[in-house]
Amino acid sequence: MLFHVRMDVRLPHDLDPQVKADLVAREKAYSQQLQRAGKWPQLWRIAGEYANFSVFDVDSAEELHELLSALPLFPYLDVEVTPLVRHPSKVD
Numbered sequence: 001m002l003f004h005v006r007m008d009v010r011l012p013h014d015l016d017p018q019v020k021a022d023l024v025a026r027e028k029a030y031s032q033q034l035q036r037a038g039k040w041p042q043l044w045r046i047a048g049e050y051a052n053f054s055v056f057d058v059d060s061a062e063e064l065h066e067l068l069s070a071l072p073l074f075p076y077l078d079v080e081v082t083p084l085v086r087h088p089s090k091v092d
């Protein structure tokens, strides 16, 4: 199942810089682990925003929820999920 996910990162302005650096480093490592596993095949920065458009390829909505909830930045993310289905006009 494919899901389009928009994540807006909302880190507090007064967050300790060391805590922020650690969170971002752990987020990067976790996201790259999921990308290598094929679970997170698309990751794009939205130009001019601290936000991304992603596509997740997972077995279920429950799995997507598990993966997203485990993101180190999850407490600081606004997340919008859109389930995707194949378009009838899509050429293979």
Ligand SMILES: O=C(O)C[C@H]1C=CC(=O)O1
Pocket (backbone or CB within 6 Å): 007, 009, 027, 028, 029, 031, 050, 051, 052, 073
């Ligand atoms: O920066 C972001 O968009 C948030 C998040 C998504 C992947 C990652 O490494 O950080």
